[in-house]
Amino acid sequence: MDEWFRREVLPLERSLARFVRRNWRVDDEVMDLVHDIYAQAYASARSGLPVNTRQYLFTVARNHLINRAKRARIVSFELVADLEMIEHRADLLDTERHLNAREALRRVQAGLEKLSPRVREIVWLRKVEGLNVRETADRLGIGQDAVNHQVMMGMKALADHMLGGAGRIVRSRPASPREEADG
Amino acid sequence: MSRLRKAQERAAQWIVAREEPGWTSRDQAAFDAWLNESDFNRIAWLRLDEGWRQSDRIRALGAGDAAPADMAEPTGLAHVPDRASAGRWWVPHAIAASLVAIVGLGWFNIQLDLDRPAATVATKYETTVGGRRMVGLNDGSRMELNTASAVRAAVGTERREIWLDRGEAYFEVAHDRTRPFIVHAGGRQVTVLGTKFSVRRDGDKVIVSVLEGRVRVDDIGSAGIGRSTTIAGGDIAVARGPATLVTAKSEERVEGALAWREGMLSFDQTRLADVAAEFNRYNRKQLIVTGPDAPDMQIGGTFPSSKPRAFVALLRDAYGVRVEESEEAIRISD
Numbered sequence: 001m002d003e004w005f006r007r008e009v010l011p012l013e014r015s016l017a018r019f020v021r022r023n024w025r026v027d028d029e030v031m032d033l034v035h036d037i038y039a040q041a042y043a044s045a046r047s048g049l050p051v052n053t054r055q056y057l058f059t060v061a062r063n064h065l066i067n068r069a070k071r072a073r074i075v076s077f078e079l080v081a082d083l084e085m086i087e088h089r090a091d092l093l094d095t096e097r098h099l100n101a102r103e104a105l106r107r108v109q110a111g112l113e114k115l116s117p118r119v120r121e122i123v124w125l126r127k128v129e130g131l132n133v134r135e136t137a138d139r140l141g142i143g144q145d146a147v148n149h150q151v152m153m154g155m156k157a158l159a160d161h162m163l164g165g166a167g168r169i170v171r172s173r174p175a176s177p178r179e180e181a182d183g
Numbered sequence: 184m185s186r187l188r189k190a191q192e193r194a195a196q197w198i199v200a201r202e203e204p205g206w207t208s209r210d211q212a213a214f215d216a217w218l219n220e221s222d223f224n225r226i227a228w229l230r231l232d233e234g235w236r237q238s239d240r241i242r243a244l245g246a247g248d249a250a251p252a253d254m255a256e257p258t259g260l261a262h263v264p265d266r267a268s269a270g271r272w273w274v275p276h277a278i279a280a281s282l283v284a285i286v287g288l289g290w291f292n293i294q295l296d297l298d299r300p301a302a303t304v305a306t307k308y309e310t311t312v313g314g315r316r317m318v319g320l321n322d323g324s325r326m327e328l329n330t331a332s333a334v335r336a337a338v339g340t341e342r343r344e345i346w347l348d349r350g351e352a353y354f355e356v357a358h359d360r361t362r363p364f365i366v367h368a369g370g371r372q373v374t375v376l377g378t379k380f381s382v383r384r385d386g387d388k389v390i391v392s393v394l395e396g397r398v399r400v401d402d403i404g405s406a407g408i409g410r411s412t413t414i415a416g417g418d419i420a421v422a423r424g425p426a427t428l429v430t431a432k433s434e435e436r437v438e439g440a441l442a443w444r445e446g447m448l449s450f451d452q453t454r455l456a457d458v459a460a461e462f463n464r465y466n467r468k469q470l471i472v473t474g475p476d477a478p479d480m481q482i483g484g485t486f487p488s489s490k491p492r493a494f495v496a497l498l499r500d501a502y503g504v505r506v507e508e509s510e511e512a513i514r515i516s517d
Contacts, residue, residue, distance in 0.1 A: 002229055005226065005229050006229060006233045010229070010230060010233050013230075031187060032185060032186070032187045035187050035190075035223065035226060035227060035230075038226040038230070039221070039223040039225075039226050040222075042222045042225065042226050104237070104240055108237070108238050108240045109241070111238065112241060123238070123241075124241065126202075127238065127239060127241050128241060129317075130316075130317025130319075130325075130327075132202070132203050132204060132319060133199065133203055148196075148199060151195075151199050152192070152195035152196065152199060155195050155198060155199075155231060155234070155235050156191055156195060156231065158234055158235060158237075158238045159230060159233070159234025159235060160234070161234075162233075162234040162237045162238060163233070163234050
């Protein structure tokens, strides 16, 4: 079951996020919606794995967006109508290219480049040198909490990058001036 | 914090904690409880874990750094074709030096039944030809797998057991008098309390090299009374069938035997045929030595295990041997 999710659902994240983004006005909610859709798809698949994961996932996505839109009453009915009209055949044809090893490696490399130098170094020490948190902290002369925090940041950023959903690196600090003023 | 941010934060914490030494069955139970709390938690973890796992590929980046891309052939998998961009920014120099020869992707496979406490589960770790992998065990011990190796580990409350099914592994054992650490390798059983050593299995031959501390090697192959030998730091025990040979006080040779941890092979007046066999453990492209004299040529020195071609080129220049290279093999003859 978990294996199915890893092998068949997660590779669809790029398409799924694009689909949600296209049909949802609030950009900040896209990843939340993607996760809601995942959780629903996971729960429903308990009674039996779908034959066509892609079709299944997009059906769950479409229904979820419709329900959310209806419930929220924030989004206009136009959107709901749009969603109901959606021929998601376009998305079905939009197949994932399977990355070969070299392309996958390039992708990790690009993901690493997006990280801050410190986070990158810590990820490197952990993944390649195999150092644990305490050893990394000793090596860099910083606290274990700091190492932990940065590993976790790196982990989230790399997952976003590898799977492609967020389309940007999520920073710990809010990026927009408006949010900064709020915080 | 949004629900998603919170779930991701927690999932990331679990992933980090699980990779750390000192992960207990109680931790596992807490983790299981969190996973079972909601599908939302579970998928947040699955997604992060998968992305993090895919990032393991960066291990292969160490390869492109020092060698021309065509030298790094072992797995045929992932070397960096673009050296300039690979080496540009991200390797602090001190790290780069120790990483020069890491080639190939070690891969591993955890067979973990989430419903049972982690302590009773044997976890399987493997590396492919040319791969290498560092593994932290629950009790704080660490092991490093060499090329083409397979190991099962079961860390329980009474004892800590490792089965070396194939290949070679180095262990740094966390001291714990109440739980002996036992490595099973073919007809030998190695018992320690806390030390650093490596065990290599080559068919029915078992080689134990001790870096620090003491270990006991028991012969369990023969029926009747098991013979046992205790060896200490700097010792190497070579066991085959009923015989166990101990070479005492040879720190240098122990260091040589552990050079693979740096991606190097170390030889001291070793026959070329044996050197070739050693290289062949790490690479798909095999070195084949023929001729009346070439196999017995004495070789000394330290070489990157992933670069047989560079080694052969050196050999050709220094000794004038004949070299023919085909798709699968490099033939060396007088």
